Amino acid sequence: MTKIIRNNKIMRYLIFIIAIVFFVFITILVTRKKPVEEKPDAVPAVVLQKPLNGTLVESITISGYVEADAMIPVVPFVSGTITEYPARAGMFVEKDTLLAKIDDEPFRQQMLQAQAAYFAAQSTFERIEKLFKAGSTTQQNYDSAKAQADASKAQYDLAQLQMNYTEVRATVAGTILIAGQAVGEVASQTQPVAVLADLSNQVVRLNVPEKYFDLFTLEKENLTVKVTRPAEKDMYEDAVTSATIENIAPYISPQSKNFVVVCHLDEPGERFRPGMFVKVQVAYKTYENVPLISLKARKMDGSFYIYNESDGTARFVEGSDFPNDGENFILPEKYRNSYIIMDGQNFVFDGQKVRLFDEALNEAQAGAQAGTVSSK
Numbered sequence: 100m101t102k103i104i105r106n107n108k109i110m111r112y113l114i115f116i117i118a119i120v121f122f123v124f125i126t127i128l129v130t131r132k133k134p135v136e137e138k139p140d141a142v143p144a145v146v147l148q149k150p151l152n153g154t155l156v157e158s159i160t161i162s163g164y165v166e167a168d169a170m171i172p173v174v175p176f177v178s179g180t181i182t183e184y185p186a187r188a189g190m191f192v193e194k195d196t197l198l199a200k201i202d203d204e205p206f207r208q209q210m211l212q213a214q215a216a217y218f219a220a221q222s223t224f225e226r227i228e229k230l231f232k233a234g235s236t237t238q239q240n241y242d243s244a245k246a247q248a249d250a251s252k253a254q255y256d257l258a259q260l261q262m263n264y265t266e267v268r269a270t271v272a273g274t275i276l277i278a279g280q281a282v283g284e285v286a287s288q289t290q291p292v293a294v295l296a297d298l299s300n301q302v303v304r305l306n307v308p309e310k311y312f313d314l315f316t317l318e319k320e321n322l323t324v325k326v327t328r329p330a331e332k333d334m335y336e337d338a339v340t341s342a343t344i345e346n347i348a349p350y351i352s353p354q355s356k357n358f359v360v361v362c363h364l365d366e367p368g369e370r371f372r373p374g375m376f377v378k379v380q381v382a383y384k385t386y387e388n389v390p391l392i393s394l395k396a397r398k399m400d401g402s403f404y405i406y407n408e409s410d411g412t413a414r415f416v417e418g419s420d421f422p423n424d425g426e427n428f429i430l431p432e433k434y435r436n437s438y439i440i441m442d443g444q445n446f447v448f449d450g451q452k453v454r455l456f457d458e459a460l461n462e463a464q465a466g467a468q469a470g471t472v473s474s475k
Contacts, residue, residue: 142453142454143446143447143451143453143454144443145413145443145454146441146443147439147440148392150437153389153391155429157385157423158382159381160381161305162379163376165302165367165374166301166374167298168297168301170276170373171273172291173270173295175292180201181281181283181284184292186198188277190278192275194270194272195268195269197266197267198267198269198278199267199293201264201267202265206265210262213254213257216255217251217254217255220247220250220251224245227240273295273296273297273298274297274298275293276296278293298373303362304361306357307358309351312358322381322383323341323381323382324343324362326339326340326364326371326378326380327380328375328378338371344362347359347360348360362379390430391427392428393426394425394427400418401421402417405434406438406453408438411453411454412453413447416434443456
């Protein structure tokens, strides 16, 4: 009896174990998925490009305005009505060229009065001088007559000088930038009749952020400067010239946290004029014979993808502070001959299989043509 009971327990255990194994087997059969082939349409399409060998220049670009190195306002020394005004903006004038003529009649009358007073005082002095030499007058009379004659001569010279000042002439050779008066206006010492400048001597004053102070002061001899005046592309090309750093301010403005750098235009030519807006590129490092690719290949974090030709997958390259010039960046040397994913990099992940955009486009066109034929 005991043996029968023991056998029954063993059978129950066996049945229980068999039931568990059967349940697990059925579960595996039900939950296991058949491998699904990846549809070609599900594989992202990418555009590839190989890097180009070239030269990259690291630089900073700062905007500024062209100025004449020296702008000279020509101010009349006497006031009066302008009777002649040959000055015209844009004219080049030599030194002493007449710019304006002021009515000289009042000054002529003053000169004639001073002249008459001087001649009378000089005649009196000459007579007193003869008497003094003959011992017929005192030293005091002699000194008084001489002082009167000298004072009259000074007044006469001043009247002649004011008469000459009625002709306002260029103090230096240069181009007239401003000629804002006209015949009939009243000239005064508070307003220039013209403003002159030497257009062959032009500068750009840059307000440079403080963080570049060491770069400009320590690397001044190694910096190269290019000045560009943007122009309408449909009409003219940009005006470009080189420049030389002439002066670097030795202090930082506490208000703006900038310092001033003065760049002298080497050859301004005819297309640069005071007041024009320009972009100044200051290059501080040059890389030659390096693999270059457009910045469009980089993602927001600076990373990019290369194309693995052996298995047709995208390979992730971690972002880094690659040197760039605002348009291209330098690839690590080991990727010089690699294909770089230029478009579609935001829709792939490391190791994902990709296909080329041209191939995907051809497949799509072929499928569309096939669909059209079948519908007919």
